[in-house]
Amino acid sequence: MKNAVRCSVNGTPCAFTAPPMARLLDVLREEVSLTGTKEGCGEGECGACTVIMDGRIVNSCLVPALQAEGASITTIEGIAKGEVLHAVQTAFVTHGGAQCGMCTPGMVIAAVDLLERIPSPDEAQIREGLAGNICRCTGYTKIFDAVREAARLLASAA
Amino acid sequence: MRGDAHAHALVAPADLNGALALLADKSGYRVLAGGTDMMVAFERGLLKESRLVSIWHLAELRGIRVDGPHLVMGALTTYTDLIESPLVVENAPTLAAAARDTAAVAIRNRGTVGGNIANASPAADLPPALLVHDCEVELRSSSGARWVDYAGFHTGYKTTVMRPDELIARVRVPLSSEPLRHFYRKVGTRKAQAISKVCIAATVRPGGVARVAFGSVAPTVVRARGVERELETVLAKGPLTPEAVARIVGMGVTEATPIDDIRSTADYRARVTRNVLRECLMSFTA
DSSP states (O other): OOEEEEEEETTEEEEEEEOTTSBHHHIIIIISOOTTSOOSSSSSSSOTTEEEETTEEEEGGGSBGGGGTTOEEEOGGGTSBTTBOOHHHHHHHHTTOOSSOSSHHHHHHHHHHHHHHOSSOOHHHHHHHTTTOOOSSSOSHHHHHHHHHHHHHHHHHO | OOOOGGGOEEEOOSSHHHHHHHHHTTSOOEEESSOTTHHHHHHTTOOOOSEEEEOTTOGGGOOEEEETTEEEEETTOBHHHHHHOHHHHHHOHHHHHHHHTSSOHHHHTTOBHHHHHHTOOTTOSHHHHHHHTTOEEEEEETTEEEEEEGGGTEEETTEESOOTTOEEEEEEEEOOSSOOEEEEEEEOSSSSSOOOSEEEEEEEOTTSOEEEEEESSSSSOEEOHHHHHHHHHHHHHSOOOHHHHHHHHHHOOTTOOOOOOSSOOHHHHHHHHHHHHHHHHHHTTO
16 A cells, blocks of 8 residues: 655655655655655654654654655755755854764754754753654764854754 | 554645544554554554544644633644643643653654544553643544543553544643643653653642642543542641641652552652652642
């Protein structure tokens, strides 16, 4: 059983055919060829597969393809504007917020979502906003530094 | 073992009646909402049902509104919706508190109140809060609708009063005319993304009606009715004192029958049950 699913990915109309229970994560990587979204745990614990669906972050490993019908999806590939990095990406680079890179796409998406909801988050709000994203390299300090810097960059650009 | 997407049919009916018709046709359809539990089972190869009906897109099952003496929430109300709703924060504060302590943002955006109830885990985060707000659950089928008292919803470990042709459409709690005193505390391995080892929720209404409920200490979420009766008796005579708290805690929670499992031990849970009950009751002495 396969279904035709129509949605929008990074602002571009997108149609794919997949079993309705195929995971959105697999569809994005294998049908849409956007491999920036990573699979870590496959059960919603680690956040490596985080994407934005209809304005809210979700674990794409837990979304059946059929539920993406009509949805507007943003992946890590849609965060930069062409060659211009998002402030969160710039701050992750300058603060060394990435090491192996496995968690980085999900971490960046969660940080972008956090700063859209809470433009000047305090320490507790940063920790809560990124609590669903696990990093095994950095110890989080440089990631939290990057998010604070991104908040400053966005505030000064506004 | 990984889940095989080809082994499960998933359909998305145009409206609620379409979903109810599928559930009524006796071919074994099970409801899939936000998928935060069932997709984990699927990925592990443990999802038994081969026929699934997606309800995530059904607007009829969304929305939080006041209806007469009740605050009514659609079954697809997410944890994020609960946190962001001033109506929930005002009228069902432990429900908002429970939602804030559940998982992390991405899961809170997809997990639903109906799913948390239907999944029937004794360790679920919302049920203790639902119990202390005297929640009722609306079960809909193609042959009708009925409201059931949530206190009688769970009949045993992972068993409920729901029939196979029913789905949870809405939940409701009484509006509170005055602010409730309330308490919610979840004990897990970390603050986020944890499944609780022990969870407690409690409310005291103006007039002294008390509700105390526990998660993760019995085959179902449970009301601590002995504690409630003692607390109400004390409150009828005057303010709650530390001495009365010590006496009530000392009586124990007869409904708590904790076990050893992957997340904790019976011994730890029994001790923490007493400790969080003391913390809870002490918060009502101030």
